[in-house]
Amino acid sequence: MTVTxxxxxxxxxxxxxxxxxxxxxIRVAEMLGTAIPRFCDHPLLDPVAACRMCLVEIEGxxxxxxxxxxxxxxxxxxxxxxxxxxxxxxxxxxxEFLLINHPLDCPICDKGGECPLQNQAMTNGQGETRFExxxxxxPKPINVSAQVLLDRERCVSCARCTRFADQIAGDPxxxxxxxxxxxxxxxxxxxxFDSYFSGNTIQICPVGALTSAKYRFRSRxxxxxxxxxxxxxxxxxxxxxxxxxxSTVMRRLAWDxxxxxxxxxxxxxxFAFPYTSEGRLTHPLVRDEAGNLGPASWPEALRVAAAGxxxxxxxxxxxxxxxxxxxxxxxxxxxxREVLGTNDVDFRARAVSNEETAFLANHVANKPMDVTxxxxxxxxxxxxxxxxxxxxxxxxxxxxxxxxxxxxxxVFAVAPYTSAGLAKMKxxxxxAGPREEVSVIASAASHLSGDSVILVxxxxxxxxxxLTAVAELAAKTGAKLAWIPRRAGDRGALDxxxxxIDGRNTSEIVSATGSAVKGLVIGxxxxxxxxxxLLSAIDKAQFVVSLETRHTEITAEADVVLPxxxxxxxxxxxxxxxxxxxxxxxxxxxxxxxxxxxxxxxxARELGKSLSVSDFWASATKPALKADAASTESVGNGQAxxxxxxxxxxxxxxxxxxxxxxxxxxxxxVRVSPATAQKLNLVDGGTATVSCCxxxxxxxxxxxxxxxxxxxxxxxxxxxxxxNLPSGCVVEVSQGGN
Amino acid sequence: MSLSESTxxxxxxxxxxxxxxxxxxxxxxxxxxxxxxxxxxxxxxxxAEELSLTTAEVAAVATxxxxxxxxxxxxxxxxxxINPGCGILGGDAIWEKLSSRLGIGHDEVTPxxxxxxxxxxxxxxxxxxxxxxxxWEFLDNMTPESAIxxxxxxxxxxxxxxxxxxxxxxFKENELTLAGFDDGLVDEGVQADEQMLAGLKRAKELGQSxxxxxx
Ligand code: SF4
Ligand code: SF4
Ligand code: FES
Ligand code: FES
Numbered sequence: 001m002t003v004t005x006x007x008x009x010x011x012x013x014x015x016x017x018x019x020x021x022x023x024x025x026i027r028v029a030e031m032l033g034t035a036i037p038r039f040c041d042h043p044l045l046d047p048v049a050a051c052r053m054c055l056v057e058i059e060g061x062x063x064x065x066x067x068x069x070x071x072x073x074x075x076x077x078x079x080x081x082x083x084x085x086x087x088x089x090x091x092x093x094x095x096e097f098l099l100i101n102h103p104l105d106c107p108i109c110d111k112g113g114e115c116p117l118q119n120q121a122m123t124n125g126q127g128e129t130r131f132e133x134x135x136x137x138x139p140k141p142i143n144v145s146a147q148v149l150l151d152r153e154r155c156v157s158c159a160r161c162t163r164f165a166d167q168i169a170g171d172p173x174x175x176x177x178x179x180x181x182x183x184x185x186x187x188x189x190x191x192x193f194d195s196y197f198s199g200n201t202i203q204i205c206p207v208g209a210l211t212s213a214k215y216r217f218r219s220r221x222x223x224x225x226x227x228x229x230x231x232x233x234x235x236x237x238x239x240x241x242x243x244x245x246x247s248t249v250m251r252r253l254a255w256d257x258x259x260x261x262x263x264x265x266x267x268x269x270x271f272a273f274p275y276t277s278e279g280r281l282t283h284p285l286v287r288d289e290a291g292n293l294g295p296a297s298w299p300e301a302l303r304v305a306a307a308g309x310x311x312x313x314x315x316x317x318x319x320x321x322x323x324x325x326x327x328x329x330x331x332x333x334x335x336x337r338e339v340l341g342t343n344d345v346d347f348r349a350r351a352v353s354n355e356e357t358a359f360l361a362n363h364v365a366n367k368p369m370d371v372t373x374x375x376x377x378x379x380x381x382x383x384x385x386x387x388x389x390x391x392x393x394x395x396x397x398x399x400x401x402x403x404x405x406x407x408x409x410x411v412f413a414v415a416p417y418t419s420a421g422l423a424k425m426k427x428x429x430x431x432a433g434p435r436e437e438v439s440v441i442a443s444a445a446s447h448l449s450g451d452s453v454i455l456v457x458x459x460x461x462x463x464x465x466x467l468t469a470v471a472e473l474a475a476k477t478g479a480k481l482a483w484i485p486r487r488a489g490d491r492g493a494l495d496x497x498x499x500x501i502d503g504r505n506t507s508e509i510v511s512a513t514g515s516a517v518k519g520l521v522i523g524x525x526x527x528x529x530x531x532x533x534l535l536s537a538i539d540k541a542q543f544v545v546s547l548e549t550r551h552t553e554i555t556a557e558a559d560v561v562l563p564x565x566x567x568x569x570x571x572x573x574x575x576x577x578x579x580x581x582x583x584x585x586x587x588x589x590x591x592x593x594x595x596x597x598x599x600x601x602x603x604a605r606e607l608g609k610s611l612s613v614s615d616f617w618a619s620a621t622k623p624a625l626k627a628d629a630a631s632t633e634s635v636g637n638g639q640a641x642x643x644x645x646x647x648x649x650x651x652x653x654x655x656x657x658x659x660x661x662x663x664x665x666x667x668x669x670v671r672v673s674p675a676t677a678q679k680l681n682l683v684d685g686g687t688a689t690v691s692c693c694x695x696x697x698x699x700x701x702x703x704x705x706x707x708x709x710x711x712x713x714x715x716x717x718x719x720x721x722x723x724n725l726p727s728g729c730v731v732e733v734s735q736g737g738n
Numbered sequence: 739m740s741l742s743e744s745t746x747x748x749x750x751x752x753x754x755x756x757x758x759x760x761x762x763x764x765x766x767x768x769x770x771x772x773x774x775x776x777x778x779x780x781x782x783x784x785x786a787e788e789l790s791l792t793t794a795e796v797a798a799v800a801t802x803x804x805x806x807x808x809x810x811x812x813x814x815x816x817x818x819x820i821n822p823g824c825g826i827l828g829g830d831a832i833w834e835k836l837s838s839r840l841g842i843g844h845d846e847v848t849p850x851x852x853x854x855x856x857x858x859x860x861x862x863x864x865x866x867x868x869x870x871x872x873x874w875e876f877l878d879n880m881t882p883e884s885a886i887x888x889x890x891x892x893x894x895x896x897x898x899x900x901x902x903x904x905x906x907x908x909f910k911e912n913e914l915t916l917a918g919f920d921d922g923l924v925d926e927g928v929q930a931d932e933q934m935l936a937g938l939k940r941a942k943e944l945g946q947s948x949x950x951x952x953x
Contacts, residue, residue, distance in 0.1 A: 171792075172791075172792050172794060172795050173792050173794050174794060175792075175794040175795055175797065175798035176798055177794075177797060177798055177801045177802075178801045178802070179801070179802045179803075186794070186797075187794050188782065188792070188793035188794040188796070188797045189779065190779065190783070190793055191792055191793050191794060
């Protein structure tokens with residue numbers, strides 16, 4: 001298909017160009033390499049012409065016009081500050097106005113050194129002010145959220161932050177309040193700026209009005225060493241920039257990746273990095289004969305680890321966790337299958353199923369990149385199954401919201417209730433609790449066609465039959481299918497073959513440890529994530545080797561602990577949900593820091609072998625996909641079926657050490673339908689307790705209209721809820737609690 | 739204190755008048771003032787809830803327009819035009835007099851809650867300068883003395899007629915009118931007076947009409 005774009009011919013500073021009709025003047029100037037000064041203009045936000053900095057002269061029009069808001073028309077003759085005295089004077093005048101109330105505290109302002117106002121005051125201002133009055137001041141600063149602070153006197157009222165919150169994130173909790181000289185950004189007293197994307201406003205603020213509690217007053221931009229990186233937190237695959245000062249990470253920014261995160265990221269990726277320097281293991285640990293874990297040299301630790309593993313070889317299982325780089329994943333795969341000779345290897349640190357193993361092997365592993373962010377934007381409809389994008393892959397959420405608001409894409413979600421995220425995507429709920437999911441998936445065909453995409457989340461493993469139903473739905477409708485896991489390393493791990501083909505899955509490994517499974521090699525796994533009691537499995541194991549970055553419950557129980565590098569210390573690649581490789585360089589080159597792959601290589605050598613880079617999937621026998629049997633456990637009096645997922649900001653270990661971020665986490669609530677509330681005698685606004693198998697959590701109850709009956713929803717492992725059970729469990733729900 | 743159920747019903751009635759629900763926000767804020775005497779936090783919450791907006795979005799609108807009060811207005815909200823037209827012809831003197839007599843300044847209320855004062859901008863009524871308003875009804879051609887007289891009548895509960903409009907009712911009653919609920923007073927009192935029509939009369943005498951307008 002050839003797309004014909006209508007073009008128009010315009011003249012900018014005497015240069016004649018042909019550009020697509022509808023292009024903004026400021027963009028045409030950019031194409032010609034002419035920088036028109038600007039504050040409010042942002043290519044990803046709707047024009048607003050709020051700051052008036054970008055005034056240019058258009059022949060035939062009496063007054064200067066804002067180039068960020070006027071589109072070109074055929075024959076237009078435009079003169080920027082370079083060729084028009086009128087434009088130059090207008091810009092200098094606007095700058096003088098902007099500086100009337102601006103504090104000129106650049107030496108103590110975080111933005112100083114990278115500030116568009118500072119820079120453009122130099123290039124397009126006049127150096128002197130004629131204002132002799134008193135500048136407007138405010139008591140400083142105000143918290144628009146726990147993390148984001150606002151110094152109002154620095155604001156130039158460009159409305160970038162408020163437009164971002166409204167147009168991109170869909171969280172219009174910050175607004176321009178008041179008018180005239182009093183105009184200021186603010187929140188309403190009862191609703192703070194509750195947004196997973198709030199940090200972007202700091203980054204796009206063209207002055208130092210918005211700062212983060214994390215970075216405020218910590219360093220000057222010119223002292224930073226910046227490195228392009230990739231986010232290690234989720235499978236969205238954001239490009240980031242990491243800024244380091246004296247070998248310490250000071251901040252992280254969203255970086256440009258038009259096909260992935262555009263110019264945005266989420267607050268987790270932006271702020272959750274203190275873990276990289278906290279509680280780090282500095283040397284190997286080895287358990288001595290008396291059972292005490294003590295420091296050891298690398299050669300000794302490798303020797304002890306090799307000796308321990310040599311004795312049990314094939315009866316060793318390998319749990320890698322989902323935070324591995326592609327390089328580390330390949331090393332684990334080779335180490336498990338070729339060095340140890342075991343097929344008991346699984347990257348999934350969560351509830352798993354053999355149905356999922358077959359699904360991943362047949363429909364995801366090593367597949368070419370055939371569903372991309374661009375495809376989401378172009379799709380007529382997108383069906384979400386066991387997947388809450390705002391919590392589980394924030395950039396997918398932003399892209400779907402953009403597509404939905406543009407009118408191209410309709411979003412449907414198989415979920416128990418209309419989440420805030422779904423509402424922000426103008427999505428349609430196909431209501432289903434865990435027990436209804438399979439039939440609702442099958443009946444969703446009417447919403448799909450060959451121009452559709454089905455996005456299925458990792459939680460589908462918790463619903464027997466769901467993944468089989470999804471595969472059938474895709475085959476029947478011709479819709480494209482993509483699997484979106486939660487962690488950044490999951491897809492790379494899968495492609496490397498860290499899936500138990502002919503072996504035990506995570507849960508089976510945990511339950512067989514002590515009998516068929518004698519030894520464990522464990523990477524970055526948090527015991528509470530695993531469905532099953534990993535800590536007592538470790539207890540029962542004959543020999544446990546832990547590759548970790550920090551002291552954890554697992555390192556405390558292991559026989560040999562081998563410290564590995566965190567993302568800042570090594571180069572590597574994460575493969576995002578699309579299957580796109582996101583490479584990053586070491587931001588703090590650290591002598592002696594070894595990646596998992598380096599350590600496994602050494603260990604293999606110690607065992608007299610070496611790691612290979614064979615393509616596991618080329619020769620793997622993929623198990624046939626068939627639905628696991630649905631649960632038949634009855635739902636008795638006072639009980640409901642649990643539906644759950646984690647909030648984006650949860651109790652995950654990589655978010656530790658960042659209290660301002662933690663303070664912006666959403667707090668848990670319990671949800672049931674009106675009929676279920678009545679049946680279970682639960683009162684809206686009261687406290688409800690959800691419990692099962694010794695695990696329980698209490699949180700405020702919200703009776704949620706339109707929700708599936710006999711289902712109770714509560715976030716897992718999140719602020720206000722330590723509940724950590726898979727969806728589908730039959731749980732007790734009662735009024736009251738603590 | 740949350741607003742009454744009847745206010746909520748009226749709010750929904752206002753919403754139903756517009757193709758876009760959000761368009762109802764301005765009259766709804768007047769409706770809130772009709773019950774509360776100002777735009778209260780509860781009122782903001784009600785508007786946000788009924789229109790599916792955040793409270794910040796509602797507050798942005800409520801703080802932009804000066805007709806929305808952030809704290810309770812007096813039973814009679816009295817405006818004195820201080821723009822040049824009125825100011826020079828006596829508006830400044832009226833302001834001085836009223837403000838010192840009542841002991842309150844701009845955007846302040848007398849302790850008994852009867853009168854609040856506002857320095858208002860041009861009301862497009864310069865033909866009648868100096869102009870005052872009481873709950874947004876016109877009081878034309880005022881003097882410092884007539885201003886005091888009117889305010890004293892309002893305080894003591896005597897009926898005051900607008901010089902160009904109906905009798906002056908309380909701030910809350912008037913806010914309900916501004917919210918779009920008919921008070922039946924549309925034809926009461928003087929409508930357009932001689933001063934306003936003088937130009938038109940003269941134009942007719944001279945056979946003038948606006949360019950482009952066919953007779
Ligand atoms: S706080 Fe920054 S981004 Fe927001 S309006 Fe002010 S200058 Fe613009
Ligand atoms: S969306 Fe995911 S990849 Fe992007 S910054 Fe957030 S956690 Fe990182
Ligand atoms: S950049 Fe054009 S008006 Fe602000
Ligand atoms: S100046 Fe007062 S009404 Fe115009």
